Amino acid sequence: MPIINVKISQPASAALTHAISETLLELTTRILRKKRELTAITLTCVPPSQWVVGGSTLAAQGKNSFYFDIKVVDGTNTKDEKAQYIAECFAAFGKLLAPLHEESYIYVQDVRAEAYGFGGLTQEYRYIKAKP
Structure with missing residues (x-):
């Protein structure tokens, strides 16, 4: 884990999907210390004509945007790590989706270990079972 849900204001393409997933x-x-093999990513493409910022579509503004949220277990990352992650992700998406609208968002969501899991097991359960 974690799971990352991404929305971009670009048409779907295999090349862009690959670039975004490899970047994330x-x-x-590197920054959040999550296991690559347990990280899941979903990508949704929204037409710029259907993405509105400040009352005007991105198509009319001639810009692109993105939003993504990532769910991590509460307490596994520091404020500094999350701030670095947000800054580096924003910069990376700025290169991938130029010209990028400043109103693009990243949400690092801290979730309780007993309320989050995969494979039918909570992270709390995994933590307890890993203890000797």
């Missing part, structure tokens, strides 16, 4: 995998592994 690298940053999530």
Whole structure:
């Protein structure tokens, strides 16, 4: 884990999906110390004509945007790590989706270990079972 849900204001393409997923995998592994093999990413493409910022579509503004949220277990990352992650992800998406609208968002969501898991097991359960 974690799971990352991404929305971008670009048409779907295999090349862009690959670039976004590799970027997020690298940053999530390096900065947040999450396991690459357990990280899941979903990508949704929204037409710029259907993405509105400040009352005007991105198509009319000639810009692109993104939003993504990542769910991590509460207490596993520091404020500094999350701030670095947000800054580096924003910069990376700025290169991938230029010209990027400043109103693009990243949400690092801290979730309780007993309320979050995969494979039918909570992270709390995994933590307890790993103790000798």
